[in-house]
Amino acid sequence: MQMRAAVLWEPHSPLRIESVTLPDPGPRDVLVRIVGSGVCGSDVHVLHGQLPFYDCPIVPGHEAAGVVEAIGSEVTAVATGDHVILGWIPGCGSCQSCWDGHPERCPNLGFSGALYDGRTRIRVGDEAIGSMAHIGGFAEYALVGERTCIKIREDAPLERVCLIGCGVATGYGSVFLRAGVQPGATALVIGCGGVGLNVIQFLDLAAATTIIAVDVHPAKLELARTMGATHVVDASSVDVADAVRELTAGVGVDHAFEVISTAATIRQAYEVTRPGGQVTVVGVAPPGEEVSLPATLRKTVTGGGPAGTQWGVTPMLVDLYMAGKVKLDELVSRERPLDGVNDAFADLAAGRVARTVLLPHT
Amino acid sequence: MQMRAAVLWEPHSPLRIESVTLPDPGPRDVLVRIVGSGVCGSDVHVLHGQLPFYDCPIVPGHEAAGVVEAIGSEVTAVATGDHVILGWIPGCGSCQSCWDGHPERCPNLGFSGALYDGRTRIRVGDEAIGSMAHIGGFAEYALVGERTCIKIREDAPLERVCLIGCGVATGYGSVFLRAGVQPGATALVIGCGGVGLNVIQFLDLAAATTIIAVDVHPAKLELARTMGATHVVDASSVDVADAVRELTAGVGVDHAFEVISTAATIRQAYEVTRPGGQVTVVGVAPPGEEVSLPATLRKTVTGGGPAGTQWGVTPMLVDLYMAGKVKLDELVSRERPLDGVNDAFADLAAGRVARTVLLPHT
Numbered sequence: 001m002q003m004r005a006a007v008l009w010e011p012h013s014p015l016r017i018e019s020v021t022l023p024d025p026g027p028r029d030v031l032v033r034i035v036g037s038g039v040c041g042s043d044v045h046v047l048h049g050q051l052p053f054y055d056c057p058i059v060p061g062h063e064a065a066g067v068v069e070a071i072g073s074e075v076t077a078v079a080t081g082d083h084v085i086l087g088w089i090p091g092c093g094s095c096q097s098c099w100d101g102h103p104e105r106c107p108n109l110g111f112s113g114a115l116y117d118g119r120t121r122i123r124v125g126d127e128a129i130g131s132m133a134h135i136g137g138f139a140e141y142a143l144v145g146e147r148t149c150i151k152i153r154e155d156a157p158l159e160r161v162c163l164i165g166c167g168v169a170t171g172y173g174s175v176f177l178r179a180g181v182q183p184g185a186t187a188l189v190i191g192c193g194g195v196g197l198n199v200i201q202f203l204d205l206a207a208a209t210t211i212i213a214v215d216v217h218p219a220k221l222e223l224a225r226t227m228g229a230t231h232v233v234d235a236s237s238v239d240v241a242d243a244v245r246e247l248t249a250g251v252g253v254d255h256a257f258e259v260i261s262t263a264a265t266i267r268q269a270y271e272v273t274r275p276g277g278q279v280t281v282v283g284v285a286p287p288g289e290e291v292s293l294p295a296t297l298r299k300t301v302t303g304g305g306p307a308g309t310q311w312g313v314t315p316m317l318v319d320l321y322m323a324g325k326v327k328l329d330e331l332v333s334r335e336r337p338l339d340g341v342n343d344a345f346a347d348l349a350a351g352r353v354a355r356t357v358l359l360p361h362t
Numbered sequence: 363m364q365m366r367a368a369v370l371w372e373p374h375s376p377l378r379i380e381s382v383t384l385p386d387p388g389p390r391d392v393l394v395r396i397v398g399s400g401v402c403g404s405d406v407h408v409l410h411g412q413l414p415f416y417d418c419p420i421v422p423g424h425e426a427a428g429v430v431e432a433i434g435s436e437v438t439a440v441a442t443g444d445h446v447i448l449g450w451i452p453g454c455g456s457c458q459s460c461w462d463g464h465p466e467r468c469p470n471l472g473f474s475g476a477l478y479d480g481r482t483r484i485r486v487g488d489e490a491i492g493s494m495a496h497i498g499g500f501a502e503y504a505l506v507g508e509r510t511c512i513k514i515r516e517d518a519p520l521e522r523v524c525l526i527g528c529g530v531a532t533g534y535g536s537v538f539l540r541a542g543v544q545p546g547a548t549a550l551v552i553g554c555g556g557v558g559l560n561v562i563q564f565l566d567l568a569a570a571t572t573i574i575a576v577d578v579h580p581a582k583l584e585l586a587r588t589m590g591a592t593h594v595v596d597a598s599s600v601d602v603a604d605a606v607r608e609l610t611a612g613v614g615v616d617h618a619f620e621v622i623s624t625a626a627t628i629r630q631a632y633e634v635t636r637p638g639g640q641v642t643v644v645g646v647a648p649p650g651e652e653v654s655l656p657a658t659l660r661k662t663v664t665g666g667g668p669a670g671t672q673w674g675v676t677p678m679l680v681d682l683y684m685a686g687k688v689k690l691d692e693l694v695s696r697e698r699p700l701d702g703v704n705d706a707f708a709d710l711a712a713g714r715v716a717r718t719v720l721l722p723h724t
Contacts, residue, residue: 291654293653295643295652297663301663305658
């Protein structure tokens with residue numbers, strides 16, 4: 001079949017909307033009609049060539065949800081018509097790490113632009129095109145592995161719950177799975193983009209009582225308040241350490257979440273955390289970057305990026321949204337058709353949006 | 363009353379055995395006749411003036427056990443004749459941290475050489491002498507706060523279970539409370555002194571299946587095998603990274619325990635841990651020392667020294683020893699009378715002993 005997809009032909013160039021070819025589903029493939037696809041900071045890393053395991057040409061996009069259109073002969077987990085969120089860490093499902101609930105450590109299914117069987121699916125003429133994160137969400141359809149499909153309830157709006165596939169799950173995982181925030185905790189979040197805002201809303205859900213949001217964009221700080229921040233700090237004009245000292249009676253926060261991934265902000269997060277507290281580095285710093293920390297290490301520092309913090313949580317998060325306990329509508333600053341993808345990246349770079357959701361079939 | 367105690371009059375000088383004065387127990391004081399007192403690396407830090415919260419003159423020693431000789435009028439937790447291990451993190455018992463089971467974070471009861479009420483007890487003439495860690499274990503008696511006393515069963519040999527007060531509890535806390543080692547784990551321990559050997563024995567108790575011990579003293583590596591190491595690496599002649607690679611099929615260990623506390627060995631521990639694994643820094647690095655780590659932080663790094671890893675475990679550890687599940691006899695290289703304390707430090711510095719136990723009444 002033919003479909004439209006946004007292809008990155010080389011790093012640092014605009015995406016081009018191409019008519020590409022998809023084969024019929026293989027025995028274990030699932031064809032998904034994409035309804036909504038979030039534009040995330042990790043897609044920016046792909047555009048800038050900062051994720052060395054992805055070669056161009058590739059279809060970016062990894063935060064998508066849709067409806068199963070067709071399945072291969074051996075697929076049992078989903079059926080035609082099922083609503084699914086596409087999960088970007090499928091894992092092989094059979095190794096010790098996957099059995100332990102840690103597909104992010106699966107040695108058998110890494111990131112390369114290929115699917116679970118090591119082969120790509122998309123073609124333009126004779127040229128093979130990769131799919132980011134086993135998905136390639138900036139397209140009308142995705143041909144994915146069975147384990148990439150997470151079946152969800154059918155009354156949830158796919159153009160909203162697509163966000164659960166990456167940003168929301170990462171916020172949840174960082175706060176509940178990685179940091180284990182307890183009621184009454186004090187917390188700091190450095191960076192209020194799409195992921196940082198989710199960290200804030202799950203801190204609120206975890207009943208943290210002091211949630212300090214730090215950014216340099218006033219609009220993001222306003223959104224941080226909407227998501228549950230009790231205090232906001234504009235780091236362009238206020239000293240973060242002073243602000244934390246004042247808000248925590250000089251003790252420091254129990255938990256600091258660093259959602260920018262620079263050495264300077266990781267160090268800053270460490271400094272303002274109390275002894276015995278925890279610094280959770282949510283993003284992924286560039287390869288080779290080093291951070292200097294006091295060797296006493298009186299605070300726990302943990303990271304690994306989204307792949308080290310998320311997973312296994314998706315249908316439950318849909319339920320939380322439908323129950324009014326998780327905010328998604330507030331995160332969607334704008335919807336655009338597929339050919340608005342480059343404008344969406346421009347908005348993201350300028351700090352004008354938390355998330356744009358692409359609607360490939362409009 | 364008069365008693366003999368080993369007093370540090372100034373840093374870097376030998377301890378002097380003095381006849382010192384103890385007052386009668388105050389209302390909340392407990393007088394303990396010390397039966398056994400371990401000589402630990404933290405005492406060395408006091409001797410070298412590396413713990414800035416301790417002023418000289420002071421009686422070192424913080425790993426002691428004995429028998430309650432007398433109690434103050436308001437003491438209810440112990441009675442005369444009770445056998446006790448002295449705990450070096452009493453906490454105030456009333457603040458949020460203490461209620462949470464984290465006396466090591468108690469803001470009300472720090473380390474200063476004074477007892478819970480901010481006053482010292484020991485005198486030489488008119489001069490006030492501090493007690494290390496609310497204890498001052500290198501003496502015939504200790505006048506301590508009620509919360510310093512941990513009552514234990516009376517059939518356990520006090521000259522052995524005294525080790526539980528610091529080194530053994532720290533090994534237990536590091537492996538079970540801080541790192542949460544699971545059966546089948548692979549682990550590395552850098553530094554096989556009194557604490558490192560305990561980390562090894564609790565890794566064995568936790569059913570870690572690969573336990574790699576690293577040191578530069580062959581005698582310590584031999585003892586490491588006795589305590590449960592499955593492999594030993596002499597870092598003076600073997601490359602640690604190569605050895606770990608070979609023993610873990612190139613993956614790295616699940617857990618690295620750093621029990622030396624230098625930036626170089628912390629970095630080494632980080633390097634040989636697998637992504638998603640955990641580095642536990644058991645010791646306390648000197649103030650001001652920095653460690654450089656990859657900012658991706660794909661591994662959890664946690665520390666805080668013994669105060670960040672131990673606590674609340676003492677009577678259970680005595681039961682484990684009596685049940686043959688925890689080794690103490692193997693850790694005691696030598697017993698000495700109180701006036702052998704300087705020789706014990708010389709043995710420790712030369713790597714000749716795991717632990718010396720002082721017997722102040724022999």
